[in-house]
Amino acid sequence: MKLKNFRIIQLLEYLAIMVVALPLYWMPRRMALRTGEYIGTLMYYLLSRRRQIGFKNLTIAFGEEFSDQEKERILRSNFRNLGKSIVEVLHFPKMSRDDVRAKVTIVGQENCVNAIRKGRGMIYLAAHIGNWEMSSFAQSAAGYPANIVVRPLDNRYLNNFMVKVRTMYGHTILSRRNGMRDMMAALKRKEPVGILMDQNAKRSQGIFVDFFGKSASTVPVIAILALRYDAPVIPGFIVRTGFDTHTLYFGEEIGIERTGDAKKDIEINTARLNKILEDFIRQYPDQWFWIHNRWKTQPYSVSSEQ
Known part of the structure; x- marks a missing residue:
């Protein structure tokens, strides 16, 4: 009975969201995006804690x-940006590959091609910059689908919608529950894997490396996989360049350092990936997801002093 009631509550939540979402879906795109900006401004005033x-x-x-x-x-x-991004996601089901290409300019596509040609799989270093969902969408629409690790949404009905959207052009969704095992399997098949590594990690899941001059608990999974499978790592970040346009940047392959000390190698390379991300954020400081509590988990020595 409890499970049934829980699902009913989730369905009601989903229907309530659809009451707002459907008008935005059917609106002319420009009007919908402008409304998304207004929604974002409203969130700015309402979400004081964020x-x-x-x-x-x-x-x-x-x-x-x-x-x-x-x-x-x-x-x-x-x-x-968050408000507009939500509206853009709602409009994804209406977008053809040509529509996506018209909205998103890809820079550095040759870096992906060169990495794929090595035949060792590939790891995308991704982050919550610009409309990160558009980054993933444009990447797959351009013919570079990947296995992407995402946290399922709590609402199963909303999650089903997002899975359909994210897999429209060939992406495969990997659940965080079996994430490491599934990523290893994908790399063994020489397939690309996309990983967002810019959020706070639980103490049991992360290591502490520098990010903007402060220790940040960071998931070291990219370094672990790159070291184990010798897979090339390519940074892929998107920025909003106009009212309805974006640029997706694929950087050059990131060299992975090997000292022979496995633990040290993981730490050194994770810190290097954080520095690459930091440098990009410094170029576009208004586009990173600052309202996430990135430095929440701290070393015990620091936590005790605060």
């Missing part, structure tokens, strides 16, 4: 480099 987390994160990353006014401007842009 706004506080974002301000704290910007202070950790940039200190006095940005004024308080500039930090608030970045946060408002963050929320507007």
Whole structure:
């Protein structure tokens, strides 16, 4: 009975969301995106805790480099981007491959081609920058589908929608529950794997490496897999370049350092990946997902001092 009631509640939640989502789906695209911006602005004012987390994160990353006014401007842009991104995801089912190509310019596509030709699989270093769902969508629409690891949404009906959207052009969804095993299997098959590694990791799952000058608990899975399977690692980040346009950047292959000390190699390479991500965020500071509590987990010595 409890399970049945839980599913009924989830269905009601889904239907309530659809009441808002369907008008946005059927709206002309430009009007829908503008509405998404308004929704994002509303979230900026309503989600005060997330706004506080974002301000704290910007202070950790940039200190006095940005004024308080500039930090608030970045946060408002963050929320507007989130609102627009939600609307863009709703419109994905209506988009053909040509539609995606018209919206997203891909730079560095040859880096993917060169990595794939090595025949050792490939790992995409991804992050919550710009509309990261559009990054994945454009990548698969361009003919480079991958196995991507995602956390299932709590609402099964919303999750089913997202799975359909994410797999439209060939992506395979790997659940975090069996993530490592499935990623290893994909690389053994010489297939690409996409991994978002810019969120806070639980103490039992991450290692502490530098990120914007502060220890950040980071999942070391990319370093572990690259070292084990000798798979090339390619950074892939998307940025919003206009009202309805994006650029997806695929960087050059990231060299993986090997010292012969397995533990040290994992730490060195994870720190290097974080630095590459940090450098990109510094170029586009208003496009990273600052409202996530990235530095939540800290070493015990630091936690006890706070």
